[in-house]
């Protein structure tokens with residue numbers, strides 16, 4: 001784990017407090033090739049074994065009873081999502097990048113004076129230093145406090161960018177620290193302010209995201225529900241993606257519109273199975289990003305709950321699906 005650090009004291013305290021000897025280790029997909037090296041390192045704390053299904057987030061962890069002879073599970077990489085589990089035998093051990101932040105090469109003029117700084121847990125330790133760089137360059141920096149599914153100031157998740165949305169009237173642009181498109185695209189879906197990425201090299205670049213096109217596609221997708229004769233509501237079995245209350249509420253609304261929905265439950269949403277369930281249309285209550293971004297891979301329309309409500313005329317404007325309180 002050379003390019004990352006973690007809080008070894010937190011791991012040690014958990015091992016002692018919960019009397020852990022054998023434990024399963026779950027990794028993000030990107031770290032699976034380094035599993036042997038990681039297990040060897042964690043072997044200094046007990047007897048680790050690899051739980052080989054990767055974690056796509058802290059929403060996604062296994063049932064401990066299904067793994068024989070372990071006392072607990074360490075999920076590496078993500079910060080715990082408040083309220084998703086109270087199981088003390090599961091430890092969410094955050095990984096922090098050790099990359100040294102570099103001053104930005106150039107701050108694009110159209111970022112404006114007021115910049116909202118956001119990141120994922122991996123780059124949290126760099127955030128203050130990058131804020132200082134921006135302040136030295138004469139910009140005002142806003143790091144929003146945590147909300148709903150996040151624990152730390154500046155942290156965003158693919159399913160919860162509510163802290164970014166909450167400050168949209170007091171900032172001119174958003175600057176996401178980190179690589180990849182997944183998280184900044186989530187910010188861009190929810191706000192009309194420009195979104196930029198701060199790459200580890202110190203380069204700031206605009207995120208290419210056509211929000212109008214995204215909204216038009218969502219509205220067009222929503223209309224498919226009007227003609228759908230058979231509709232299924234998909235409920236994910238991952239602990240932090242299971243929105244049963246929302247699924248039940250949706251079923252009630254669908255019935256009031258003359259639809260007769262059935263429920264489907266699945267762990268990993270995949271067209272391989274969901275294309276062949278005999279339904280004209282699916283509504284996903286799982287990770288919002290599946291129906292928002294992967295719907296093109298499905299042969300049947302795959303809607304978010306909000307798209308279904310829009311298509312039925314229950315809401316007037318397009319709303320992006322997020323995991324907000326009261327749905328789990």
Ligand code: SF4
Nearest residue numbers: 056057059158159287
């Ligand atoms: S629900 Fe989706 S976006 Fe949210 S933490 Fe899980 S995988 Fe990430």
